[in-house]
Amino acid sequence: MAVEILKEKYRSKVGEVVLGATKEEGGTRSHTITVGGETSLPYLHFEGETPNRPVMALEVWDTAPTEWPPFFEKFYGDVWNDPGEWAKKCVNEFGADLIQLRLAGADPDINDASPEDCTVAVKKVLEAVGVPLIVIGCGKPEKDNLIYAPVAEAAAGENLLLGVAELENYKAVNSACMANKHNIIASSPIDINICKQLNILIIEMSTAMANRIIIDPTVAALGYGAEYSFSIMERARNGALQGDKMLGMPMIGNIGSEVWRTKEAITPTEDEPGWGEQEERGILWEATTAMAYLQSGIDMLVMRHPEALKIIEKQIDDLMQDNSY
Amino acid sequence: MIIIGERINGMYNDIGKAIKGKDPKPIQEWARRQEEGGADYLDLNVGPASPNKIEAMKWLIEVTQEASDLPLCLDSTNYDAIEEGLKLCKKPAMINSVPAEMPKMERVFPMAVQYGAEVVALAMNEEGIPKDADSRIALAAELVATADSLGFSPEMLYIDPLTLPCNVAQDHGPEVMRTLREIKLISDPSPKTVIGLSNISQGTQNRDLINRTFAVMAMANGLDAGIVDANDNELMSAIATARILLNKDIYCDSFVNVFINRNR
Numbered sequence: 039m040a041v042e043i044l045k046e047k048y049r050s051k052v053g054e055v056v057l058g059a060t061k062e063e064g065g066t067r068s069h070t071i072t073v074g075g076e077t078s079l080p081y082l083h084f085e086g087e088t089p090n091r092p093v094m095a096l097e098v099w100d101t102a103p104t105e106w107p108p109f110f111e112k113f114y115g116d117v118w119n120d121p122g123e124w125a126k127k128c129v130n131e132f133g134a135d136l137i138q139l140r141l142a143g144a145d146p147d148i149n150d151a152s153p154e155d156c157t158v159a160v161k162k163v164l165e166a167v168g169v170p171l172i173v174i175g176c177g178k179p180e181k182d183n184l185i186y187a188p189v190a191e192a193a194a195g196e197n198l199l200l201g202v203a204e205l206e207n208y209k210a211v212n213s214a215c216m217a218n219k220h221n222i223i224a225s226s227p228i229d230i231n232i233c234k235q236l237n238i239l240i241i242e243m244s245t246a247m248a249n250r251i252i253i254d255p256t257v258a259a260l261g262y263g264a265e266y267s268f269s270i271m272e273r274a275r276n277g278a279l280q281g282d283k284m285l286g287m288p289m290i291g292n293i294g295s296e297v298w299r300t301k302e303a304i305t306p307t308e309d310e311p312g313w314g315e316q317e318e319r320g321i322l323w324e325a326t327t328a329m330a331y332l333q334s335g336i337d338m339l340v341m342r343h344p345e346a347l348k349i350i351e352k353q354i355d356d357l358m359q360d361n362s363y
Numbered sequence: 364m365i366i367i368g369e370r371i372n373g374m375y376n377d378i379g380k381a382i383k384g385k386d387p388k389p390i391q392e393w394a395r396r397q398e399e400g401g402a403d404y405l406d407l408n409v410g411p412a413s414p415n416k417i418e419a420m421k422w423l424i425e426v427t428q429e430a431s432d433l434p435l436c437l438d439s440t441n442y443d444a445i446e447e448g449l450k451l452c453k454k455p456a457m458i459n460s461v462p463a464e465m466p467k468m469e470r471v472f473p474m475a476v477q478y479g480a481e482v483v484a485l486a487m488n489e490e491g492i493p494k495d496a497d498s499r500i501a502l503a504a505e506l507v508a509t510a511d512s513l514g515f516s517p518e519m520l521y522i523d524p525l526t527l528p529c530n531v532a533q534d535h536g537p538e539v540m541r542t543l544r545e546i547k548l549i550s551d552p553s554p555k556t557v558i559g560l561s562n563i564s565q566g567t568q569n570r571d572l573i574n575r576t577f578a579v580m581a582m583a584n585g586l587d588a589g590i591v592d593a594n595d596n597e598l599m600s601a602i603a604t605a606r607i608l609l610n611k612d613i614y615c616d617s618f619v620n621v622f623i624n625r626n627r
Contacts, residue, residue, distance in 0.1 A: 234615035277613045284621055285613065 043363070045085045050281040051077040052335075053249050054090065055221055055288050057136065057199050058170025064195040068168025071136060073252070073337040074288030079275065080335040084362040091358055092332060094347055095172055095340045096134035097294055098124045100151065100159035101143035106342075107304055109317045113344055121159045122166030129167045132344035133351065138172040138292075139163050144185055145176035156185050157192035164196060172199040172290075172340070174223065183210040190214035199223060199252060199290075205236050209243070216244045223290060225254040228263070230270050230277075234284045241284075248283075252338065257291035259300045260327040267291075271334035291331050294342025297324040325349040332357060364578070364602055365404065365588035367436050367457070368397030369561065371427065373410015373419075382409055382419050390423065391430035398431050400593035401623035404457060405431060407448075408438035420444040424451045433626070436483070436590070442470050449478040459483040459590075460523065463502040465509070472513040481519045482510070483557055486542065492525045494534075496541040499524050503546050507554055517550045521557035521588055528565040529573060543584040555587040560598075575601040582609060599623055 054075040059065025071093055078086025102118040103110075113132075117123040121139060128134040141156045143149040151159075160173055173189055175182030187210070190200060201223025203211045208224070215222045224240055226233035233255055241248050255274065257267045271289055278286035297303050303320035305313065313319055324346035328339050332353065341347045370393045373379045381389040394405055405427060413419035416439060424435060428451075436457040437448045445458055460483040461471040475482045484506040486492075486499040493499045503522045510520055524542035527535050539558075547553040563577045564570035575598040578589060582605045591598060603622035606612045615621060 231614045231616070234613055234621075235617060238615060238617045238621060273613065281625075282613060283625070284615065 043084075046078070046082075048078055048086055048279040050279055050283075050286060051075065051086075052275070052278050052288060052337075053283075053286050055249060055252060057172075057197060057221060059195055059197040063197070065197055066164060066168075067170055067196065069170075070197070071170050076275075076335065077279075079279065080333055081357045081361070083360050088358065090337070092337050092339065092354055093135035094350060094354075095136045095138040095338065096128035096132060096344070096347060097340060097342050098128060098137050098139050098163060099142045100139065100156065101149050103142070106298065107306075107316065107320065110343070120162070122162035125163045126166045128344075129169055132347060134169070134341075134347065136169045136172060137163055137167060138174065138340045140174050140176070141182075141185060141189075142176050144181050145178055146181060148176070153185050153188040157188050160189050160193055164193060170199070171196065172201070172223075174201045179204070179207040183207065186211045186214035187217075190218040190220055193220070194218040197221065201225065201252075202254060203236065203240060205232050205239075208236060208240060212240050212243050212247065215250065216247060221250040221252060222247065223254045224251050224287075225256060228256045228258070228266050228270055230255075230273050230285075233270070233274060234277075234282075237284045237287065251287045253285075253287045253289045254291070255289060257293060257296055257327070257331055257336075259293075259296040259303075260323060260330065261302065262296070262300060264327060264330055268330060268334045271331070271336065275335040288337035289335065290338035290340065291328075291336050292340045293324060293328045293331065294340055294346075297327050298342050321345045321349070325353075329353055364582055364586060364606070365557075366402045366593050366599075366602070367404040367406050367459075367557070367588060367590040368393075368400070368402035368433075368593040369406050369559075369590050370397055370592065370594070371405055371423065372408040372438070373412055374408070375410075379410050379412050382413055382423065385422065387426035387429070390426050394427045394431040394433070397593040398433055398626070400596075401599050401625070402433060402593040403626060404436045405433050406436040406438045406459060406590055409444070416441040416444040417447050420448045421451060424448050428453055442467075442474065445471075446474055446478075449474070449480055452478075452480075455479045455481070457481040457483060457521070460485050461506075463488045463505045463509075468506070468509045469513070472510050472515040475519070476514050481521060482515065483521045483523055484510070484554075486522060486524050492527065494538070496538040496545065499538065499542040500545050500549070503542070503554070504549050507549050511550070516552070517554040518552045520554040522546050522554050523557050523559060526558060526563045526577075528567065529563055529577075530567050531565075540580065540584045543581060543586055547585055556585065557588040557590065558586060559590040561592065571595055571597060574598055578602055579605045582606075 052074045058067035058070040075089040125137045143151040198220040200220045202225040274285045307316045328350045377389045409419035434454040438459040462485045486502040564573040603619045
């Protein structure tokens with residue numbers, strides 16, 4: 039007698055968000071990237087579909103980073119004074135699906151770059167590469183709020199992913215996205231309730247933003263509360279699949295920037311010889327963190343080390359293998 | 364909880380008059396208002412006054428569907444009117460209702476299978492409404508068994524344990540609560556449960572308070588659906604809150620609005 043395999047039925051699905059715009063669509067990207075659209079828990083191809091492969095961005099800054107471990111110089115040292123060249127290398131040599139440009143130089147404590155300087159950096163990257171672009175501020179809301187509008191306007195038509203919106207500070211970035219038809223990163227501090235509330239507030243400003251939100255639930259590095267982030271993401275995804283539209287958005291995680299400030303990744307080999315060689319250790323820390331989040335259903339990973347990206351590329355290949363029966 | 368909006372019923376003066384005078388406006392106004400209030404389904408009942416129940420039901424369905432895309436709950440004891448109505452429904456509808464009486468079950472369940480409709484079934488028979496939980500559960504089991512034998516899945520069945528006004532039959536309250544819990548044990552997959560909410564407060568003072576308190580208690584005992592006043596904001600807020608406390612929805616500060624606007 040044939041055994042009937044019980045399969046979970048999901049009531050709803052994750053929304054799809056399209057990033058970038060080609061010439062026909064009013065932008066200058068060589069192609070667009072669609073994320074989300076899952077109809078089951080992650081990679082249960084026998085229960086539903088994962089129509090869009092998770093994508094990986096590499097980080098590009100508008101100023102040469104000074105606190106990255108020295109071995110990053112061999113990858114980025116020749117280009118990190120030019121965000122356009124840096125982006126080109128990430129795409130052409132390291133295989134990034136898209137670029138996340140962090141306007142770190144705008145930070146008053148770094149270069150205090152003006153909004154105009156920021157738009158120049160954004161344009162440089164747009165001209166240098168054809169992939170869709172993520173642009174985030176320096177992380178200081180009072181400064182970032184001055185940057186969003188000019189950057190959004192300068193890149194009008196490009197269908198950027200712009201961030202970040204937070205519960206206490208979402209209006210400026212949301213207005214910039216609404217006015218220029220960009221997508222928004224809605225960031226919450228490992229808190230499902232705030233995650234949902236922020237999505238509601240963004241959509242209340244404009245219902246057109248409903249399919250333009252990417253959730254950033256805040257990812258912690260392995261060993262620094264990753265399990266809390268994981269369980270929030272799991273809960274959000276379960277909610278989405280059960281029909282909670284206010285949680286039915288794709289998710290993004292800044293893996294690289296979180297991992298490369300843990301002591302496991304930044305402690306030099308000579309300080310802790312027992313921990314193994316630092317670069318290899320850091321790569322594995324970044325890759326392992328990313329792997330865990332793939333299992334939670336994350337749709338977009340922002341990575342830093344090209345070797346970690348390579349490991350995860352292979353992992354995604356495996357996860358996307360059809361296992362339906 | 365699935366909200367079935369009760370307002371389009373010929374028992375209400377404005378609706379009765381509208382049906383009689385073939386004036387679609389009040390019907391469509393209430394269809395929209397209930398949708399805005401947070402209804403999942405719209406109950407349609409032509410009321411006692413309509414001389415031609417079939418024609419009245421057909422007209423009611425047509426004008427309602429012009430104003431709202433919500434699925435309909437066809438509320439009549441005239442099964443020919445329901446059958447004619449089912450032919451017009453754009454979305455799979457709900458049949459409201461059938462008691463645990465053999466000829467009626469034999470009429471309703473095959474019709475529901477044919478049209479892909481869900482069914483509200485009453486835990487009562489020719490002898491009336493049972494006094495205690497055990498008799499209600501026995502009738503519920505009969506409904507499930509008969510439905511199953513006629514090819515109708517229990518998952519599509521909404522059993523109403525039937526409430527009586529709390530000032531008349533106070534002792535029924537706990538019996539209804541136990542019935543709600545135990546109906547779930549009858550079969551796997553289990554049938555769903557529904558309650559026509561406002562019956563509990565007939566003839567009492569402060570009806571809204573009684574209705575919403577009862578709704579929350581019934582939800583805690585597993586109630587799946589209610590035929591309710593979807594424009595009673597306090598009731599809808601209480602239901603939204605109960606869903607949070609029962610971990611059915613993920614909390615956020617705007618949880619009441621999110622619940623009310625969930626279908627939009």
